[in-house]
Amino acid sequence: xxxxxxxxxxxxxxxxxxxxxxxxxxxxxxxxxxxxxxxxxxxxxxxxxxxxxxxxxxxxxxxxxxxxxxxxxxxxxxxxxxxxxxxxxxxxxxxxxxxxxxxxxxxxxxxxxxxxxxxxxxxxxxxxxxxxxxxxxxxxxxxxxxxxxxxxxxxxxxxxxxxxxxxxxxxxxxxxxxxxxxxxxxxxxxxxxxxxxxxxxxxxxxxxxxxxxxxxxxxxxxxxxxxxxxxxxxxxxxxxxxxxxxxxxxxxxxxxxxxxxxxxxxxxxxxxxxxxxxxxxxxxxxxxxxxxxxxxxxxxxxxxxxxxxxxxxxxxxxxxxxxxxxxxxxx
Amino acid sequence: xxxxxxxxxxxxxxxxxxxxxxxxxxxxxxxxxxxxxxxxxxxxxxxxxxxxxxxxxxxxxxxxxxxxxxxxxxxxxxxxxxxxxxxxxxxxxxxxxxxxxxxxxxxxxxxxxxxxxxxxxxxxxxxxxxxxxxxxxxxxxxxxxxxxxxxxxxxxxxxxxxxxxxxxxxxxxxxxxxxxxxxxxxxxxxxxxxxxxxxxxxxxxxxxxxxxxxxxxxxxxxxxxxxxxxxxxxxxxxxxxxxxxxxxxxxxxxxxxxxxxxxxxxxxxxxxxxxxxxxxxxxxxxxxxxxxxxxxxxxxxxxxxxxxxxxxxxxxxxxxxxxxxxxxxxxxxxxxxxxxxxxxxxxxxxxxxxxxxxxxxxxxxxxxxxxxxxxxxxxxxxxxxxxxxxxxxxxxxxxxxxxxxxxxxxxxxxxxxxxxxxxxxxxxxxxxxxxxxxxxxxxxxxxxxxxxxxxxxxxxxxxxxxxxxxxxxxxxxxxxxxxxxxxxxxxxxxxxxxxxxxxxxxxxxxxxxxxxxxxxxxxxxxxxxxxxxxxxxxxxxxxxxxxxxxxxxxxxxxxxxxxxxxxxxxxxxxx
Numbered sequence: 072x073x074x075x076x077x078x079x080x081x082x083x084x085x086x087x088x089x090x091x092x093x094x095x096x097x098x099x100x101x102x103x104x105x106x107x108x109x110x111x112x113x114x115x116x117x118x119x120x121x122x123x124x125x126x127x128x129x130x131x132x133x134x135x136x137x138x139x140x141x142x143x144x145x146x147x148x149x150x151x152x153x154x155x156x157x158x159x160x161x162x163x164x165x166x167x168x169x170x171x172x173x174x175x176x177x178x179x180x181x182x183x184x185x186x187x188x189x190x191x192x193x194x195x196x197x198x199x200x201x202x203x204x205x206x207x208x209x210x211x212x213x214x215x216x217x218x219x220x221x222x223x224x225x226x227x228x229x230x231x232x233x234x235x236x237x238x239x240x241x242x243x244x245x246x247x248x249x250x251x252x253x254x255x256x257x258x259x260x261x262x263x264x265x266x267x268x269x270x271x272x273x274x275x276x277x278x279x280x281x282x283x284x285x286x287x288x289x290x291x292x293x294x295x296x297x298x299x300x301x302x303x304x305x306x307x308x309x310x311x312x313x314x315x316x317x318x319x320x321x322x323x324x325x326x327x328x329x330x331x332x333x334x335x336x337x338x339x340x341x342x343x344x345x346x347x348x349x350x351x352x353x354x355x356x357x358x359x360x361x362x363x364x365x366x367x368x369x370x371x372x373x374x375x376x377x378x379x380x381x382x383x384x385x386x387x388x389x390x391x392x393x394x395x396x397x398x399x400x401x402x
Numbered sequence: 403x404x405x406x407x408x409x410x411x412x413x414x415x416x417x418x419x420x421x422x423x424x425x426x427x428x429x430x431x432x433x434x435x436x437x438x439x440x441x442x443x444x445x446x447x448x449x450x451x452x453x454x455x456x457x458x459x460x461x462x463x464x465x466x467x468x469x470x471x472x473x474x475x476x477x478x479x480x481x482x483x484x485x486x487x488x489x490x491x492x493x494x495x496x497x498x499x500x501x502x503x504x505x506x507x508x509x510x511x512x513x514x515x516x517x518x519x520x521x522x523x524x525x526x527x528x529x530x531x532x533x534x535x536x537x538x539x540x541x542x543x544x545x546x547x548x549x550x551x552x553x554x555x556x557x558x559x560x561x562x563x564x565x566x567x568x569x570x571x572x573x574x575x576x577x578x579x580x581x582x583x584x585x586x587x588x589x590x591x592x593x594x595x596x597x598x599x600x601x602x603x604x605x606x607x608x609x610x611x612x613x614x615x616x617x618x619x620x621x622x623x624x625x626x627x628x629x630x631x632x633x634x635x636x637x638x639x640x641x642x643x644x645x646x647x648x649x650x651x652x653x654x655x656x657x658x659x660x661x662x663x664x665x666x667x668x669x670x671x672x673x674x675x676x677x678x679x680x681x682x683x684x685x686x687x688x689x690x691x692x693x694x695x696x697x698x699x700x701x702x703x704x705x706x707x708x709x710x711x712x713x714x715x716x717x718x719x720x721x722x723x724x725x726x727x728x729x730x731x732x733x734x735x736x737x738x739x740x741x742x743x744x745x746x747x748x749x750x751x752x753x754x755x756x757x758x759x760x761x762x763x764x765x766x767x768x769x770x771x772x773x774x775x776x777x778x779x780x781x782x783x784x785x786x787x788x789x790x791x792x793x794x795x796x797x798x799x800x801x802x803x804x805x806x807x808x809x810x811x812x813x814x815x816x817x818x819x820x821x822x823x824x825x826x827x828x829x830x831x832x833x834x835x836x837x838x839x840x841x842x843x844x845x846x847x848x849x850x851x852x853x854x855x856x857x858x859x860x861x862x863x864x865x866x867x868x869x870x871x872x873x874x875x876x877x878x879x880x881x882x883x884x885x886x887x888x889x890x891x892x893x894x895x896x897x898x899x900x901x902x903x904x905x906x907x908x909x910x911x912x913x914x915x916x917x918x919x920x921x922x923x924x925x926x927x928x929x930x931x932x933x934x935x936x937x938x939x940x941x942x943x944x945x946x947x948x949x950x951x952x953x954x955x956x957x958x959x960x961x962x963x964x965x966x967x968x969x970x971x972x973x974x975x976x977x
Contacts, residue, residue, distance in 0.1 A: 245806065246480065247476065247479035247480055247481040247886070249777060249804050250802060251479070251744060251745065251777070252478055253480065254562070255744055258697050258720075258746070
């Protein structure tokens with residue numbers, strides 16, 4: 072049985088991991104993974120396995136898209152204290168398959184979200200865009216529900232790795248929570264800002280509207296049967312796109328390569344698993360199909376033009392690149 | 403009855419008002435079906451994909467009023483992707499072809515286009531009333547078309563829609579001959595409107611009773627309008643912010659006393675405490691007050707206005723009112739039926755908000771309270787049990803504790819007992835939203851006691867499939883069930899599949915439903931559309947390789963006689 076690693080994750084909670092990788096597994100071979108998974112308390116409690124399975128799925132989507140929002144530094148302290156309580160309770164109490172410690176789905180769910188937030192913080196993702204396309208509701212991407220919070224968090228590019236260091240704030244930013252309409256989320260922010268222009272709110276709302284739309288294009292990679300989608304609107308440059316593609320396929324690649332180094336890599340921002348995507352120096356090259364059906368090398372045209380014409384992306388092995396199958400874009 | 407001529411039967415049916423009764427009547431025999439369908443004047447379609455528009459128009463050629471709802475409720479919270487569906491155009495087209503006598507159209511959570519609005523405006527010579535709630539996809543150009551072509555328009559009511567701003571002139575398209583307006587609500591528009599056109603329109607519509615302005619309307623403009631509209635019953639004030647040293651402020655202060663008929667007030671977007679004083683003279687007559695768009699009004703100022711409103715029946719506020727303010731509501735507003743308390747600042751820390759104390763006070767002070775939407779940071783079982791005892795008449799009870807999964811802070815217990823008390827005590831409860839730490843037990847209570855429950859919203863609750871099964875097996879009148887982030891899986895989904903045909907719809911997101919489970923459901927129940935909404939992770943190859951164990955992010959299941967819909971985007975699969 073192999074364990075799949077999805078890039079280096081700092082060991083955040085000493086009292087949880089006991090040296091094992093807490094991170095997500097791919098959704099494939101889920102049944103096998105159950106046996107490997109870390110359990111708090113005695114194994115055999117079916118509630119735990121339910122949680123583990125649940126954890127697999129969102130974690131997968133956590134890494135996939137390129138539109139990971141910046142996580143606000145302040146998250147829910149009660150969630151984190153709940154997490155801590157849950158863990159210590161589970162360690163102390165020893166019932167067989169029952170839930171005597173009263174940690175519930177919600178608390179575990181929030182624990183896992185907490186970890187997700189912190190994992191992504193360590194990666195230092197910068198994108199501020201909130202996109203509607205993300206289906207990862209329980210994905211620990213910490214969707215920021217409005218520009219107000221996004222601005223607040225953008226200045227806090229921290230690698231805080233302990234839940235205890237998170238300051239008390241409102242509830243963690245889960246997508247669609249709290250269940251209020253978007254215009255209400257912005258009310259306080261826009262009132263504090265200058266009350267003159269009514270267009271201020273419309274700008275914020277327009278931004279949300281545009282962000283919501285997203286621009287997803289399919290992307291496939293040689294050797295990987297599962298394709299993905301990447302949100303071009305969430306990237307504003309080729310560099311970001313390259314990072315996003317890297318993120319999308321990293322886990323799958325490492326599964327294929329069984330890279331033992333990946334587990335211990337601390338800094339993930341700088342190391343690309345798929346280097347040289349854009350400069351044709353690496354093992355893989357990024358190409359795209361435009362609206363006329365031609366296959367083009369990514370990076371030749373200005374970014375905006377690329378976004379408006381790219382219909383599909385592909386990561387090819389550079390050795391497979393054939394001059395005749397590509398048209399060279401004229402500048 | 404069958405010996406009576408049709409005209410007599412039809413006359414008897416005139417007294418059969420409600421949709422449900424008319425539906426029942428139409429199933430008695432063919433003759434009654436015919437009489438009923440030809441005499442039906444109002445049709446309500448709760449799910450636009452449950453039936454094709456042509457079928458509705460063919461069956462009811464004489465309808466004057468049509469209401470259609472589109473997207474699932476969770477679309478309000480951005481859980482439904484932008485282009486999921488819910489298009490109004492097929493309904494407008496079908497009605498235009500078959501039911502030219504249409505006078506009223508009400509759409510909720512649908513995608514309406516400018517073309518659709520223009521078609522609407524041109525197709526129905528007697529058109530009187532357009533109500534759009536939480537819709538999107540149109541601009542002020544569409545509104546201009548309505549203004550231009552709908553002679554005799556009485557009502558244009560736009561509530562919380564996303565409207566693209568293409569300029570301020572749409573109001574000017576109401577011809578000078580238009581004097582029939584009774585209700586005009588454009589509060590959700592973001593852009594400016596032509597002030598002069600607005601004032602002239604108000605001046606020439608003597609029957610205008612309801613006017614709701616948007617935030618862009620200044621106090622200066624409001625003053626001019628108020629001068630011409632003294633018979634208003636319902637007013638949305640616009641921004642309501644002006645420096646107290648100006649003439650406009652003084653005019654405003656003197657504007658309200660003459661409004662003898664004013665009963666509803668809303669708007670107040672940028673209102674300051676100074677300006678709010680202007681409405682004190684009318685407070686004693688108010689039955690509806692909505693201050694939930696006014697974050698600048700803090701607790702004490704809210705209290706000052708509320709203690710004048712002793713006839714209030716419906717109050718919407720922000721949680722800046724605090725428990726103290728709610729105590730004032732409890733002691734003043736003895737007629738209160740509906741209370742909504744919205745969170746003011748969900749990102750900030752340390753702002754005042756409300757707790758279980760406020761709710762307790764209102765429940766004991768307001769005996770007629772039957773509808774509640776309450777956002778707070780904490781709630782206790784003891785409080786809920788007391789609230790249940792105090793207010794057995796709740797028909798709508800929606801409690802949102804902002805921390806998902808938060809237990810009773812005093813006892814550290816889940817809130818099962820509290821919500822259990824609510825469903826046991828409130829025998830007429832039709833709508834319930836749960837929050838806080840909840841186990842399967844609360845669902846056992848709901849299944850056992852909530853006999854009239856029609857809509858249930860669940861988030862971050864439950865321990866196992868049993869929770870959902872209790873609800874599906876128990877609540878006889880359940881129509882809409884929406885679930886997010888709960889550990890309910892295929893076993894729960896498939897336990898009582900026949901139930902879904904008795905319901906309008908089921909939404910589940912971030913639960914433990916797999917593709918295999920949905921396939922099984924679709925196979926067993928051909929008259930359900932089982933929609934899988936898969937935004938991120940599909941390509942054609944992926945679809946083939948997708949294992950039945952694959953967990954699904956979002957599913958939407960609804961009964962339909964129309965089969966799979968033909969307008970689904972490529973990220974929606976109907977099994």
